[in-house]
Amino acid sequence: MTRTRWIALGLVAAGSVLAQAFGPHPPYARWWDLVPGSYALFGFLGCVAIVVVSKRLGKALLQRPEDYYDAS
Amino acid sequence: MLPELPPALVLWLGAAALPLVPRRLRPAVFPLFPLAALALVWALPEGVLWSVDYLGFRLVPLEVDRMSRLFGAIFTLIGVLGGVYALHVRDTGQQAAALLYGGGALAVTFAGDYLSLFLGWEVMAVASAALVWAARTPEASAAGRRYILVHLFGGSLLLAGIALQVAATGSLALAPFSPGASAAAWLVLAGVALNAALPPLHAWLPDAYPRATVTGAVFLSAYTTKTSVYVLATLFAGWDVLIPLGVIMALYGVVYAVLANDIREILAYHIISQVGYMVAAVGIGTELALNGAAAHAFSHILYKALLFMGAGVVIQTTGRSKLTRLGGFAKRQRLAVALYMIGAFSISGFPLFNGFISKAVIVSAAGKSGHTAAMVLLILASVGTFLHTGLKLPYFTWFGRDRGIVPAPAPRNMLAAMAGVAALCILYGVAPGLLYGILPFPMAYRPYTVPHLAETAQILVFTFVAFWLLREKLAGEDRIALDTDWFYRKGAPVADRLVVGGVNRVFSACDALANRSARALADRVRDLTARGIRRAPVGASLALTLLVLILAAVLAMVGA
Numbered sequence: 001m002t003r004t005r006w007i008a009l010g011l012v013a014a015g016s017v018l019a020q021a022f023g024p025h026p027p028y029a030r031w032w033d034l035v036p037g038s039y040a041l042f043g044f045l046g047c048v049a050i051v052v053v054s055k056r057l058g059k060a061l062l063q064r065p066e067d068y069y070d071a072s
Numbered sequence: 073m074l075p076e077l078p079p080a081l082v083l084w085l086g087a088a089a090l091p092l093v094p095r096r097l098r099p100a101v102f103p104l105f106p107l108a109a110l111a112l113v114w115a116l117p118e119g120v121l122w123s124v125d126y127l128g129f130r131l132v133p134l135e136v137d138r139m140s141r142l143f144g145a146i147f148t149l150i151g152v153l154g155g156v157y158a159l160h161v162r163d164t165g166q167q168a169a170a171l172l173y174g175g176g177a178l179a180v181t182f183a184g185d186y187l188s189l190f191l192g193w194e195v196m197a198v199a200s201a202a203l204v205w206a207a208r209t210p211e212a213s214a215a216g217r218r219y220i221l222v223h224l225f226g227g228s229l230l231l232a233g234i235a236l237q238v239a240a241t242g243s244l245a246l247a248p249f250s251p252g253a254s255a256a257a258w259l260v261l262a263g264v265a266l267n268a269a270l271p272p273l274h275a276w277l278p279d280a281y282p283r284a285t286v287t288g289a290v291f292l293s294a295y296t297t298k299t300s301v302y303v304l305a306t307l308f309a310g311w312d313v314l315i316p317l318g319v320i321m322a323l324y325g326v327v328y329a330v331l332a333n334d335i336r337e338i339l340a341y342h343i344i345s346q347v348g349y350m351v352a353a354v355g356i357g358t359e360l361a362l363n364g365a366a367a368h369a370f371s372h373i374l375y376k377a378l379l380f381m382g383a384g385v386v387i388q389t390t391g392r393s394k395l396t397r398l399g400g401f402a403k404r405q406r407l408a409v410a411l412y413m414i415g416a417f418s419i420s421g422f423p424l425f426n427g428f429i430s431k432a433v434i435v436s437a438a439g440k441s442g443h444t445a446a447m448v449l450l451i452l453a454s455v456g457t458f459l460h461t462g463l464k465l466p467y468f469t470w471f472g473r474d475r476g477i478v479p480a481p482a483p484r485n486m487l488a489a490m491a492g493v494a495a496l497c498i499l500y501g502v503a504p505g506l507l508y509g510i511l512p513f514p515m516a517y518r519p520y521t522v523p524h525l526a527e528t529a530q531i532l533v534f535t536f537v538a539f540w541l542l543r544e545k546l547a548g549e550d551r552i553a554l555d556t557d558w559f560y561r562k563g564a565p566v567a568d569r570l571v572v573g574g575v576n577r578v579f580s581a582c583d584a585l586a587n588r589s590a591r592a593l594a595d596r597v598r599d600l601t602a603r604g605i606r607r608a609p610v611g612a613s614l615a616l617t618l619l620v621l622i623l624a625a626v627l628a629m630v631g632a
Contacts, residue, residue: 012529013530013533016533023523024521039534042452042534045538051546054326055331058330063554064552064553066550
């Protein structure tokens with residue numbers, strides 16, 4: 001990831017938070033629709049949660065060696 | 073003026089005719105059949121176009137409405153593009169199987185009665201298994217065997233449901249079930265849910281699709297699950313139970329995609345995830361939600377085919393399919409990467425791509441109908457979608473660690489097919505009215521609003537940021553993740569002993585008994601012969617018995 005790309009991403013992020021803060025609200029808005037940056041936080045935490053929870057589940061319960069079914 | 077024939081017949085005719093075409097021309101002739109079927113689907117008027125009375129039942133092999141036309145159109149369209157993708161393949165069996173399979177999907181889509189539906193359903197099961205077997209590897213052979221057994225089981229659930237339904241109503245007509253109606257409804261639902269890959273009845277999908285042929289997987293990704301969505305929308309709209317089940321599906325696929333190492337397995341789990349949106353939408357059951365399910369099925373078939381095509385190019389040109397053995401050759405495969413990314417942006421719901429305009433309809437329908445939890449969880453699943461198909465898969469396949477892979481040049485037709493599908497993904501994303509205009513119900517929905525764009529941009533940017541921070545954790549691992557196929561894969565030897573072994577022992581015992589009796593009888597007959605009767609009338613008595621049995625059967629039928 002080059003510096004320019006990070007800056008571009010930052011601009012998109014800033015723009016979208018500003019649009020949420022000062023732009024129109026969606027019909028049927030929920031409380032979090034009124035909190036600027038709520039979806040940024042949701043995206044970030046959601047992604048972290050998906051990775052952590054899935055990996056934990058994998059380690060604790062689901063993962064086996066690749067030849068698991070051949071072995072028996 | 074086109075004849076009012078079931079579009080399925082066009083593809084089935086193709087399957088029969090293909091072997092008669094000179095071998096060299098077969099791949100080029102293949103796409104003509106779905107193209108002709110597409111024209112037919114488009115031209116057919118609405119209503120019951122063909123019905124026959126058979127054994128007191130009314131069969132309707134051809135009934136057209138807006139919903140079936142939409143599904144029929146996308147099934148045939150992807151058949152054409154899948155055919156272009158497979159132009160380099162010289163395998164008549166595979167091509168015929170693909171046509172049979174597509175025809176099965178069309179037969180289900182345009183069926184107006186349970187028997188026609190069931191016929192198409194079973195043709196799909198058998199023909200699609202052939203696309204797995206056509207890979208001709210030991211893994212594909214075993215996976216195909218599991219696949220066909222699971223689907224025949226699903227088919228028998230469906231058939232049992234149909235039998236109960238016919239016994240209760242005396243009619244084969246397809247009519248929506250009211251929620252929780254009857255045992256028949258639940259059995260039909262179970263049979264259909266299996267083909268929709270609804271956990272725990274889903275394990276056949278990530279088991280078989282990654283092992284199918286490169287070109288066959290494109291057809292597989294399109295037909296079986298989406299035919300089920302169509303049937304669910306026709307019979308089970310508004311069944312509340314489908315909302316939580318759909319949401320579970322959407323997240324289930326996401327969790328397993330984190331653990332998957334094979335690129336087509338990641339995509340396979342994301343079929344389950346995406347079909348979850350459609351199942352939830354059918355459960356919500358409002359006009360907006362059903363439009364969303366239909367629109368998302370349409371979009372999904374396009375971008376998922378494109379993703380499978382991209383993964384297929386990787387497998388075709390490198391011979392590798394696992395993230396742990398791929399990486400670092402994006403510069404040597406730029407066009408395929410770019411086209412794959414169009415599919416990835418589409419499935420992730422980037423604005424201006426077709427996933428955005430259809431997924432949004434379902435999420436909005438959930439919100440508007442007061443299913444807030446479902447709405448939030450579906451948005452969470454879309455975070456996972458971007459994470460896997462948009463970031464993890466391309467990053468570790470083409471970027472990431474350079475393993476010195478020099479891919480063979482990809483056949484041009486594969487890239488041309490990808491370009492065609494990619495163009496459609498963008499076309500519908502830029503001009504959503506083209507899709508909204510052919511949905512089952514009138515549509516006033518606008519996807520491009522400021523709040524929706526702001527929401528999407530925030531989610532996508534910060535999913536990317538989180539991926540970038542955690543990317544080392546997401547690298548593939550040389551391990552598999554257990555899924556519900558564990559029960560039948562580990563249980564098979566036990567079941568074999570119980571069901572097959574036991575039955576075989578009974579049969580061989582009966583066999584031995586029959587042989588012994590026959591020998592004893594023969595000995596007696598020989599005695600008789602010795603005593604001067606030249607031929608025992610064994611044949612005559614057998615014939616008489618048979619005649620009596622047939623008479624009895626005929627009488628019973630006439631009497632009934």
